[in-house]
Amino acid sequence: MSKRKATVRYVLIHLAQLAAVAGALVVIRFFLGLPAWLLGVIVAVWVAKDAVLFPIVWRAYVGTCAGVLDELVGQEAVVTSSLNPAGYVRVRGELWRAELRTSHGPLGKGEIARVVAIRGMTLLVEPGKDVLDGLRQIQVRT
Numbered sequence: 001m002s003k004r005k006a007t008v009r010y011v012l013i014h015l016a017q018l019a020a021v022a023g024a025l026v027v028i029r030f031f032l033g034l035p036a037w038l039l040g041v042i043v044a045v046w047v048a049k050d051a052v053l054f055p056i057v058w059r060a061y062v063g064t065c066a067g068v069l070d071e072l073v074g075q076e077a078v079v080t081s082s083l084n085p086a087g088y089v090r091v092r093g094e095l096w097r098a099e100l101r102t103s104h105g106p107l108g109k110g111e112i113a114r115v116v117a118i119r120g121m122t123l124l125v126e127p128g129k130d131v132l133d134g135l136r137q138i139q140v141r142t
Contacts, residue, residue, distance in 0.1 A: 006061040083107040
């Protein structure tokens with residue numbers, strides 16, 4: 001998303017907030033008898049605050065970039081709580097909710113998984129190469 005789209009999102013959100021503040025000020029004026037010029041000053045300060053803060057916070061209004069999430073596919077994940085079939089993994093130092101994509105069976109804490117897809121904010125993982133190699137060795141022995 002571009003800075004222009006972030007600007008539009010920021011303005012729309014803050015227009016709604018400004019309307020709520022203006023409505024609250026009208027109610028307060030009715031009960032407290034505040035002068036109209038004071039309400040105008042408060043609204044002007046509110047708008048100035050939004051204008052001053054926008055250059056600092058606009059990136060927060062861009063939203064999650066799908067490209068960043070897509071970069072996780074193919075990465076190794078360390079299981080931090082048993083995946084049976086859902087649990088948590090750590091990828092690039094970040095904790096993520098994850099689900100096993102295969103019917104392999106549970107993966108224990110410390111085992112390695114590989115991210116194969118993403119559904120929402122949940123990583124879909126399969127056992128990592130070392131886990132699969134260990135299973136093959138067990139199958140060969142039996």
